[in-house]
Amino acid sequence: KQEVTQIPAALSVPEGENLVLNCSFTDSAIYNLQWFRQDPGKGLTSLLLIQSSQREQTSGRLNASLDKSSGRSTLYIAASQPGDSATYLCAVRHSDRDDKIIFGKGTRLHILP
Amino acid sequence: NAGVTQTPKFQVLKTGQSMTLQCAQDMNHNSMYWYRQDPGMGLRLIYYSASEGTTDKGEVPNGYNVSRLNKREFSLRLESAAPSQTSVYFCASSREIGDEQYFGPGTRLTVT
Numbered sequence: 132k133q134e135v136t137q138i139p140a141a142l143s144v145p146e147g148e149n150l151v152l153n154c155s156f157t158d159s160a161i162y163n164l165q166w167f168r169q170d171p172g173k174g175l176t177s178l179l180l181i182q183s184s185q186r187e188q189t190s191g192r193l194n195a196s197l198d199k200s201s202g203r204s205t206l207y208i209a210a211s212q213p214g215d216s217a218t219y220l221c222a223v224r225h226s227d228r229d230d231k232i233i234f235g236k237g238t239r240l241h242i243l244p
Numbered sequence: 245n246a247g248v249t250q251t252p253k254f255q256v257l258k259t260g261q262s263m264t265l266q267c268a269q270d271m272n273h274n275s276m277y278w279y280r281q282d283p284g285m286g287l288r289l290i291y292y293s294a295s296e297g298t299t300d301k302g303e304v305p306n307g308y309n310v311s312r313l314n315k316r317e318f319s320l321r322l323e324s325a326a327p328s329q330t331s332v333y334f335c336a337s338s339r340e341i342g343d344e345q346y347f348g349p350g351t352r353l354t355v356t
Binding site: 162163165167173174175176177180220222224231232234235236237 | 287302346350
């Protein structure tokens with residue numbers, strides 16, 4: 132059974148620093164992996180989607196990488212800003228016929244002004 | 245372009261009451277999903293609809309029913325609410341199965 136883990140559960144970083152959020156999964160037979168951010172009391176906003184055939188995706192200050200063989204993905208945030216404070220979730224979709232996406236529990240990020 | 249909309253935003257039910265959560269998307273997406281989010285448990289898939297006219301169970305379907313009313317709308321029904329169904333419910337949609345998912349703002353449900 133696929134398990135998705137995000138460590139640490141919470142992270143505080145001074146403004147301006149670069150940071151890396153981690154996501155690991157136990158079954159490497161994935162179809163794709165998606166990173167989301169969630170602001171308190173709000174829905175999820177899609178940040179990046181990486182297909183299993185890809186190694187990374189970039190959007191602005193965000194870069195997500197995928198290493199299927201080791202069961203890991205990282206989300207790199209450059210030059211962090213207070214507005215980046217949110218919970219970041221990764222979600223893994225299997226490559227079987229069912230569209231059952233498994234979410235990690237998220238990393239709560241706080242950027243210190 | 246509103247994206248994914250959900251109603252209501254908040255709801256309080258007594259144990260045993262029934263209600264339907266509504267979801268609509270205006271992105272012409274084929275696939276729609278219902279999730280629940282609980283502290284310490286993360287998001288879990290309840291039901292999904294790969295396309296109009298089809299629905300399938302997710303990870304935690306017990307106690308719920310769904311209806312894909314048309315391409316735009318996907319509703320979630322609680323026939324007899326239980327305190328264990330207190331949660332935040334999210335609807336999502338994607339162009340096709342496996343594509344990027346877009347989420348609604350959520351419905352916060354409390355069952356007393």
